[in-house]
Amino acid sequence: MKEWLPAIHAHKKNFTLRKGDTIFREGDPVNGIFFLYSGKVKVHKHWADGKELIVRFAREGDIVGHRGIGTELVYPVTATALEPAAVCFFEIDFFNASLKVNHDLLYELMQFYAKELMESEKSMRNLAHMSVKGRLANALLVLKSKFGLDEEGFIAFPLSKQDMSSYIGATYETTFRMMNELINEHIISVSAKYITILQEEKLRQLIRED
């Protein structure tokens, strides 16, 4: 999704965001699409009592707000900065016009959607059939493979337990307890928001499907 980004570079409008800032909110009219230059963003859906489910994380180079493309009039999700971030914004009309003209862009976007759909349906199955501990194990592996490790061996996407619980679709308390189990079993170690995977194989065992 990064190759053609420079091609439409000239039409960008830049914004900077502070931690906790909202890029767009579920239900807002769709007015454009965003690219992340720097920072980390969560994309989430809301539910009663401030409950939420994080459906995706984005970092530099990623696209946000694409769920508004097509026939949708309002964003079906909210996007919130997890740390200071810089985004560039494209008017929806401009972006749609680009899609009409730029076949490669459209093809990439289609493939991107296809991949997101697969991930999403996998997550659906996980939510339906996996225990919280299994979903946590899976989330850790996904975060590692998607964002890698930093210099110190931590998963390079630090998350509050709050956000972790929203990501795996469980309550804060349950997530906390399951995390403790993993720590006591020496499968992971945790220092504030920073997580180290000690025994990847044991995590994999927790998500065996059959």
Next chain:
Amino acid sequence: MKEWLPAIHAHKKNFTLRKGDTIFREGDPVNGIFFLYSGKVKVHKHWADGKELIVRFAREGDIVGHRGIGTELVYPVTATALEPAAVCFFEIDFFNASLKVNHDLLYELMQFYAKELMESEKSMRNLAHMSVKGRLANALLVLKSKFGLDEEGFIAFPLSKQDMSSYIGATYETTFRMMNELINEHIISVSAKYITILQEEKLRQLIRED
């Protein structure tokens, strides 16, 4: 997704399916894409002990197997006929070539994916935050709005309780019990696979989000 179907009509290969036949299986190498001429199909993901989650239903005019498009080498889902069906098959190479050439087709496919993704993420949130009863209520409303009612006022997509439970992501027994509650509360009435919604408003109350 139906408008451009005739355009590539000449390249089709037809197949007929009996109830229970599998069109393709999760893990099979992707060899093509299917269009449903008639019949109903479920698209599902498997899990241990023969558990499954139905991620989508398709009927005549719908596309099946599109999840294999792009970089994927194997289907991430299984497609099974719920009743006798007729499909037409397109080689993946031919379909990909069409996408490269036919901009409108590609655009429609992209929009289709975008819509599917939104639905999928909505389902994710429902699985994470709604009770089984709420998910059942939601499923009934979705099935009604998607497939309509037949002449007798039944939801025009008869489902075994087995499939219903796989669709809402709960066990057979729980689904059964929740269905009984809805019946006892005179919200729905059921005759074998055929369901009538008696009080749509009460179903909506069960899925209030906030």
Next chain:
DNA sequence: CGGTGTATTGAACAATTTCAAGGAAAGTGG
């Protein structure tokens, strides 16, 4: 008519959420 699959129900069990309550950390405004 027996068999296979679906329907039905109860009871025990397990997983997860909810509630409650205290402590730590972190950001905010004076």
Next chain:
DNA sequence: CCACTTTCCTTGAAATTGTTCAATACACCG
């Protein structure tokens, strides 16, 4: 920089929801 507010963290116990197991009934099919 400090007091204050808020948010996040931590833990236990109780309540709830949903699953699993088990056993029986029913229905259709060859």
